[in-house]
Amino acid sequence: MWTSITEAFSWPSSRGDASAIGRAHPSAGARRVSARARRRLVGSLRRAANHRPSRDPARRRFEVLLGDRLQLVRSDLMEIAALLECAPDPDPECVRTLHRLLTDGCESPLYNLDVHPSELRAALYYVRAGLTVA
Secondary structure: OOOOOOOOOOOOOOOOHHHOOOOOOHHHOOOOOOHHHHHHHHHHHHHHHOOOOOOOHHHHOOOOOOHHHHHHHHHHHHHHHHHHHHOOOOOHHHHHHHHHHHHOOOOOOOOOOOOOHHHHHHHHHHHHHHHHHO
């Protein structure tokens, strides 16, 4: 079993149709994001952006975060973290998308080589757009 570099969130999880990145949980449509959850997500974004692979080959073997994809979007992650930190009431859908990008090992392009990197760029583009509008 793998572990994410992010802290655990208390979001409800439903497997099936709603588990894909960018899709909302049906019952969580109007839920506001607490300041604590927002601070934790900002910290997780910054940790992911500043992540460096281990120099030890034995430890590097067990890392699941794809470093080459992180390098592509490092500045985007830092910009989104700053936007999220300043947003008084961020869009819950944007927050859910970011959470899934950072934690879902099966569907996230940050962890799964089978998911095309353009999915990562698209998700971050829509999150940035959602946070600048809100």
